[in-house]
Amino acid sequence: MNRWPDDDVILYDGVCVFCSRWIRYIATHDVSRRFRFTAIQSDYGTRLAQAFNIDPNDPDTNAVIHGGIAWFKSDGALTTLSLLPGWRWARALLLIPKPIRDAVYNLVARNRYRIFGKYDECFVPDAEMRARVME
Template sequence: MTHWPDDDVILYDGVCVFCSRWVRFVATRDVERRFRFTAIQSPYGTRLAQAFEIDPSDPDTNAVVHGGVAHFKSDAALIVLGSLPGWRWTRALFAVPKPLRDGVYTLVARNRYRIFGKYEECFVPDASMRARVME
């Protein structure tokens, strides 16, 4: 696991339609405004990705820094979901073996552009989210 000084930061692919919807989903439900977001295409996101050995030009995972530790793939998604009101039940999915969870995650991640589409340029959050974006 990799440590990072900023906490509760979600690293995502800003040109991925699915990933950008994920960010909006989290932001809408994160009533405590705990999580902040950074696109892998931003200067901060690129530094974060490189620190985690994620290729910024071909990201294969999202990541979340939680408790000072970076989590990837299904662990990242479940940590975020499990922190949201009404979604804490998803913590039970940690009982599913990690290779199976990550296998499903990887299948979706590899096909995300084909299934969900891709923006021409990085997703720009609306004004209500802008204060939570780290660039």
């Protein structure tokens, strides 16, 4: 198991338009304000990525630390969604075999810049969200 001392932290690619929108979606729907966020391009995010063998210069996955365990790819996305109000049903998608789920995840991850675009630098969250960003 991959462990990390901070809990409910989401590591994401801060220059990826799709990834940044995902984080904004999570922040908006996380009414209990459980999750904190860190861009892989931040000092903290780079340390987290390196601890889990994610290349900070070419990330191929997000990471979600929940329950002291790091979840990657489709496991991370579905774990996050399932903890949001109204999304508990997303846990049922974990019954789909991981190789199939991760194949879909990998397809989107490989093509995310081409399909959704890329920022020149990390997006800047609004003041409310900034309080939940770990740098």
